[in-house]
Structure formats: C-alpha cells, structure tokens
Amino acid sequence: MNLQGVGLGLRSVHYSHILRETPPVPWFEALSDNYLGGGLPLHHLTLIRQTYPITLHGVGLSLGSADPLNWDYLHRLKALATRIEPVYVSDHLAWVSSGGHYFNDLAPLPYNEPVLNYVADRIQQVQEFLGRRILIENLSPYLQFSGNDYSEWQFLAALAQQADCDLLLDINNVFVNASNHGFNPMEYLAAMPVDRVKEIHLAGYEQQGSFLFDTHGRPVQSGVWSLYQEALERFGAVPTLIEWDTNIPCFDDLQNEARKAETYRCQLQPQAN
Amino acid sequence: MPTPAPSELTSLQTLFYAAISQAADPASLAALEPMLHCSGSLSVKEGFAAYRGSVKGKLIRCLEDIYPVCQRLVGDNFFGGLTEQFIMTYASVSPDLGDYGAELPAFIKTFTPAEALPYLADVAQLEWHWHRVFNAPDEKAFDMQALSQVAAEQWESLVFQLPRSSVLLRSIYPVHRIWEANQDGVTDSVPVDLDQGGANLFIWRDGVETRIEMPGDGEWRLLEGFAARTTFGQLCADLDQGLASVDASVLLPVFVKRGWVKSFVLGEG
Numbered sequence: 001m002n003l004q005g006v007g008l009g010l011r012s013v014h015y016s017h018i019l020r021e022t023p024p025v026p027w028f029e030a031l032s033d034n035y036l037g038g039g040l041p042l043h044h045l046t047l048i049r050q051t052y053p054i055t056l057h058g059v060g061l062s063l064g065s066a067d068p069l070n071w072d073y074l075h076r077l078k079a080l081a082t083r084i085e086p087v088y089v090s091d092h093l094a095w096v097s098s099g100g101h102y103f104n105d106l107a108p109l110p111y112n113e114p115v116l117n118y119v120a121d122r123i124q125q126v127q128e129f130l131g132r133r134i135l136i137e138n139l140s141p142y143l144q145f146s147g148n149d150y151s152e153w154q155f156l157a158a159l160a161q162q163a164d165c166d167l168l169l170d171i172n173n174v175f176v177n178a179s180n181h182g183f184n185p186m187e188y189l190a191a192m193p194v195d196r197v198k199e200i201h202l203a204g205y206e207q208q209g210s211f212l213f214d215t216h217g218r219p220v221q222s223g224v225w226s227l228y229q230e231a232l233e234r235f236g237a238v239p240t241l242i243e244w245d246t247n248i249p250c251f252d253d254l255q256n257e258a259r260k261a262e263t264y265r266c267q268l269q270p271q272a273n
Numbered sequence: 274m275p276t277p278a279p280s281e282l283t284s285l286q287t288l289f290y291a292a293i294s295q296a297a298d299p300a301s302l303a304a305l306e307p308m309l310h311c312s313g314s315l316s317v318k319e320g321f322a323a324y325r326g327s328v329k330g331k332l333i334r335c336l337e338d339i340y341p342v343c344q345r346l347v348g349d350n351f352f353g354g355l356t357e358q359f360i361m362t363y364a365s366v367s368p369d370l371g372d373y374g375a376e377l378p379a380f381i382k383t384f385t386p387a388e389a390l391p392y393l394a395d396v397a398q399l400e401w402h403w404h405r406v407f408n409a410p411d412e413k414a415f416d417m418q419a420l421s422q423v424a425a426e427q428w429e430s431l432v433f434q435l436p437r438s439s440v441l442l443r444s445i446y447p448v449h450r451i452w453e454a455n456q457d458g459v460t461d462s463v464p465v466d467l468d469q470g471g472a473n474l475f476i477w478r479d480g481v482e483t484r485i486e487m488p489g490d491g492e493w494r495l496l497e498g499f500a501a502r503t504t505f506g507q508l509c510a511d512l513d514q515g516l517a518s519v520d521a522s523v524l525l526p527v528f529v530k531r532g533w534v535k536s537f538v539l540g541e542g
Contacts, residue, residue: 035371038411040481066278066286073368098290102365104373107289114279116309118483121276143320145285146310182313211315214325 001053003027003087003199003239006258007266011244013043017251021067022051025258027087029241032058035084036076042083049084052156056086057168062102062135063122064095077128088199090135090168093119093156108141111148111155111256116162123163135198136160137168140176140205140214142162152177153191160196167192169238170201171231176212176226185227189234197235202228202261203243217246217259225264232268240265293324295361315324332360335370339404340377342455347390355384370406375401386540392446392467399448402440402476407483409438413536415529420537429506432540433499433525435533439477441493443502447472447486479532491519496533504540 005026010018012034017023028048035042048054060073081089094106106201109115127133138156150158160167169192204218220228220242232238242257285308291301309317336356337344344352359380362505365373378397381387387394390478398412423431444447447465449472454462473493476488488496491512498508505521528534 034371036369037371037408039407039409039478039483041408042411043481062368066283069275070368095286096368098286100366101290101294102368103290103293103324104331104365104368104370105324105328107286107293107324110282110285115282118276118279118282125275140321141311142315143317144312146308180310180313180315208323209319211313211319211323 001087003053003055006240006242006261007055008254008258009241009243009245010045010048011198011248012041012044013248014251014254018048019044019152023251023255025052025255027053027055027245029055029057030084030086032056032077032080032089033060035080036073036268042080042186042201054084054086055088055090056081057090057137058085059092059094059096059104059106061091061126062094062096063091063126064093064107064115064119065097066095067097067100069122069125070097074129081130081132088135088166088168089130089132090112090137090199092137093159094139099184106138106139106141108145109155110145111150111152113149115156116150116158120159120163123159123165127163127165128189133164133166135166135168136163137170137201138173138177139170140173142180142211142213151187151191153188157193158189160193165196167196168199168201169197169231169235170203171228172201172203172205172220172224172243173214174177175227176205176214176223180211186230189227189231191230192235194235195239200228200231200235200238200240201243202240202257203245215246216243220260227263229263229267232264237265237268238272293321293328294364295325295329297321297325329357329360331370332365332373333357338376339371339374340397340400341457342376342400342452343381343393345455346396346451347387349386351386354386355381356437357516358384371404377401386521392444392448392451395442395444395446395448396451399444399452399474399476402442403452403483403485406438406440406476406478409478412436412438415532415535417529423537423539427539429504429509430540431505431537433505433528433534434502434538435496436477436501436535439475439533441496442474442476443471444474445471449487450454452485474534477533492524492528494519495521495524495528499528499534502540530541533536 007027007029008025010028010030030045035045043148092106096102174185174188201217202220205212206215240261288301288305291298292305310491333356363376378394381394381397384440447469450465475488475496512521
C-alpha cells in the first residue's frame with residue numbers, strides 16, 4: 001500500500017470525532033507505544049484502521065542505546081504491526097534508556113564509526129525480526145558531542161545505506177537543529193538520499209530563551225514551511241504528517257494545517273511530473 | 274552475533290543519564306561537559322536543562338494522566354510537590370510510560386504532607402489499578418467446551434482463574450465513592466462521608482469497558498479464593514465452614530457468565 005497526501009497524528013481526544021464523522025484524511029500515524037497493551041486504545045485504533053491507512057511511530061526501540069535490544073518491546077510491536085498492518089513502522093536515531101532506566105525522551109549519539117556500525121547492526125536485527133524495513137527519524141538534539149567523525153546528516157545518510165533502512169525526515173527538527181547548532185539546513189537536505197526518504201514530519205517549535213524547542217505544541221512556523229517547500233523540491237511529494245502532541249487543538253485546526261501542507265504539495269505537482 | 278556496544282558509548286550514556294536524571298548528579302555533569310560542544314545559540318548548560326525539563330515534564334504529565342482524581346483531591350500545587358518528590362525517587366524502567374507510577378500509592382503513605390489525608394493512598398491505588406486494567410491486553414472468552422470435557426472426578430482439582438488484569442482492592446475508606454464523585458463532568462455529587470465504611474472492590478474489564486464492582490460478601494470470598502488459585506474442591510470446603518450461605522457451585526456459572534472467570538487449569542489433586 002502506498003501512502004498519499006498529508007496525514008495527521010492520531011490522538012485519543014479525536015477518536016470519537018474520527019469514528020463518528022470519518023473526516024477526509026488520507027492516513028493517520030499512531031504512536032505505537034500507546035497501543036502495545038489492549039483495551040479501548042487498541043480497539044479504537046483497530047476501528048480506525050478499517051477506514052484509514054495507518055503508520056506506526058514509536059520512541060521505545062532505543063536503537064542507539066548501549067543496553068541490549070528490548071525483545072519484550074519488540075515482540076509487542078510486532079504483534080501490533082501484525083494486527084494493524086501499518087504502511088510504515090518508524091522510530092528515531094536516538095537512545096532512550098541506559099542501564100535499564102528509561103528517560104522516555106530522545107537523546108543524541110556521538111557520530112563516529114563504531115557507533116555507526118553498532119546502530120546499523122541493531123536496525124538490521126529489528127528489521128529482520130519485524131520482517132520489514134523501518135524508517136529512522138532525525139531528532140532535535142539539544143547537546144552535541146565533541147570529536148564526531150560525521151555531521152548528523154552524514155551519519156544518518158551513512159546509517160540508512162549500511163542498515164538498508166528508510167528515512168523519516170522531520171523538517172521541523174532540521175530547522176530547529178540548524179538554528180540551535182548553527183548549520184545550513186539546506187546542507188542537511190542535500191545529504192539525504194532521495195530514494196530512502198519515505199515520509200516527512202511537520203510540527204511546531206517554540207522559542208525558549210536563546211534557543212528553539214521542539215514542542216509539537218503549536219502551528220508549523222513560517223521558516224519550517226519554507227524548508228518544507230525546499231524538501232518537496234528535492235524529495236518530491238513525499239507523504240507528510242502534521243504532528244501535534246501538546247496543547248492539542250480541535251480536529252478542524254489540524255485539518256487546516258494539513259490543507260496548508262497540501263497546498264505546498266500541489267504547487268509542486270507540475271515539477272514532479 | 275550482534276555487534277557489542279562500543280565501551281565508550283556505554284560509559285557516555287551512563288554519565289548522560291545520571292546528568293539529566295532528576296537527581297542531576299553533579300559529578301556526571303562535570304565529567305560529561307568536556308565531551309560536549311556548542312556551535313550555535315544553545316549552551317551546554319541550556320542543553321542539559323532542556324533535557325531535564327523535558328524528561329520531568331513527560332513523567333509529571335504521565336502521573337497526571339494516571340492519577341487525575343488524586344490531583345483533583347489535593348489541588349495542582351500539592352500534587353506538583355508530591356510528583357516532584359516521587360520522580361526524584363523513582364526512575365522509569367520501561368519504554369512504555371504507562372508502566373510508570375506504580376509506586377505512587379505506597380509513596381503517598383510515606384509523604385508527610387499527605388498525613389492528613391489517610392484515604393489518599395487508597396484512592397491512588399484504585400486509580401493505578403483502573404489505569405492498568407484499562408490498558409491491559411485483551412483476553413479470550415471462557416472456553417465452555419473445554420470445561421464440559423473435564424471428567425467429574427477432576428472437578429475438585431480445577432483452579433478457576435479471574436481475568437489476568439483484574440484486581441481485588443480492599444479499603445477501609447469509601448474510595449469508590451470518592452473516585453466517582455471526582456470524575457470529569459460530575460458537578461453535583463453529594464459530599465462523601467468517610468465514616469460510611471470501607472469497600473471491597475473488584476476491578477476488571479468487560480470487553481473494552483473498565484468496571485468497578487462491589488461484590489457481596491459471598492462473592493468476595495469466592496473471588497479471593499480464585500485469586501489465591503485455590504482448587505475448586507478446597508474452595509467449596511472452605512466456604513462451607515465459613516459462610517454456609519455461599520454455594521460456590523451456584524456462583525461459579527454466574528461468574529463465568531459475567532466474565533469474572535476467564536479460564537481454568539487443572540491444579541494439584
């Protein structure tokens with residue numbers, strides 16, 4: 001199944017609206033970590049899946065952690081994927097656990113050869129177990145390690161090649177990182193392998209003192225829209241998701257944000273063809 | 274063979290975790306700082322603060338989602354102080370944030386500012402159980418055909434099992450009334466009389482609906498027996514001695530029909 005158009009992040013406050021109104025949304029992205037149990041959340045997701053394509057997006061794989069892979073988590077993720085049949089399964093270029101302790105947030109990695117080999121191997125193990133390619137998303141790190149052999153974009157491109165995985169490119173994260181860490185975001189986009197970028201994320205950031213913080217709690221900012229336009233020109237009309245995790249607005253506001261993204265995509269169509 | 278983690282990665286992540294955890298170990302912070310650099314608008318200090326704030330925010334929001342009644346009972350400021358102390362003490366040990374916060378009811382019992390609210394820990398316990406039952410994996414229906422094939426002489430050795438996610442909760446306070454009166458949308462509830470007596474509660478899920486039941490004395494005894502994995506024969510004998518009015522063979526099919534008993538195994542004969 002191919003994804004088309006601009007999807008929305010599935011959030012529990014909108015379940016009843018979606019099931020009642022079946023709004024014209026091409027696809028939804030579910031946070032896989034929220035559906036690894038059962039009960040009402042999984043029941044709702046299963047019902048929504050009957051009408052819409054679904055992608056699964058998680059933070060729990062902890063692909064960059066020095067801890068062993070969490071096979072209990074992986075078994076639960078595989079069971080969920082078997083039930084929901086998502087178009088894509090994705091997680092992040094990050095680690096979320098150390099010594100069995102989880103901080104449930106996405107921390108950065110040092111970008112060097114041993115870490116590249118280690119993370120690529122773990123991605124391959126996950127892909128083999130799940131029986132599918134996964135998408136790896138760039139994050140918005142607030143700290144960088146000294147002595148890196150690679151820039152983040154070089155590392156991500158090399159990782160995708162070595163692990164033979166696909167990429168989920170978060171344009172807001174690229175923009176936030178470029179601002180916080182002082183690089184040209186176009187350089188980032190130019191390094192991404194076109195054929196591996198299967199999905200794009202858009203979200204809102206907030207200014208916190210001297211830096212930008214990726215809160216997913218407000219509309220997409222103008223600089224991110226501009227960068228999105230550049231990304232579309234490089235990667236084509238890649239399926240795009242509006243992510244909104246805090247201060248979640250009414251469903252109509254989310255749809256308006258999706259329509260705005262669709263406008264950018266439509267402007268691209270003559271060039272893409 | 275999986276590639277082992279580079280040793281520098283292990284030590285770096287150990288330091289990083291200690292530095293951004295809520296205890297913010299200063300030695301780890303000092304050891305990490307030379308390994309980090311800034312090339313934009315963000316300082317290392319701000320970077321650590323961003324992570325610490327983000328992690329803390331996630332854990333607190335998680336506790337607010339699981340314990341809304343407790344928060345409502347004590348107010349935002351009190352709950353904020355309670356959860357701040359809690360996350361300093363308890364780390365998350367699961368990729369699923371829904372697993373975080375199990376120790377809060379016990380923590381409340383040791384939290385000095387909550388001494389004047391002796392029922393609060395039990396309300397928290399009810400909320401935790403409700404959350405876990407709500408999110409538990411689905412269960413198969415009772416296999417009546419398999420039960421019909423059990424030989425009569427084996428019945429005494431059968432161990433009937435409650436839904437795996439179900440919980441029996443006993444409190445000396447009317448926690449169910451406190452819980453009901455503090456649900457979203459309830460505006461006209463009658464004040465709860467703490468002296469009205471305690472409650473024996475059975476929390477379980479009927480399909481996708483999470484339910485809190487108040488079983489009668491006999492039903493409670495039988496539920497306790499099933500939860501303790503007592504064989505049916507022993508259970509009948511115990512009930513005969515204790516509560517003559519309870520007939521397990523009558524209640525069992527009622528429980529099965531309600532969905533309170535989900536399966537059985539053959540125990541020690």
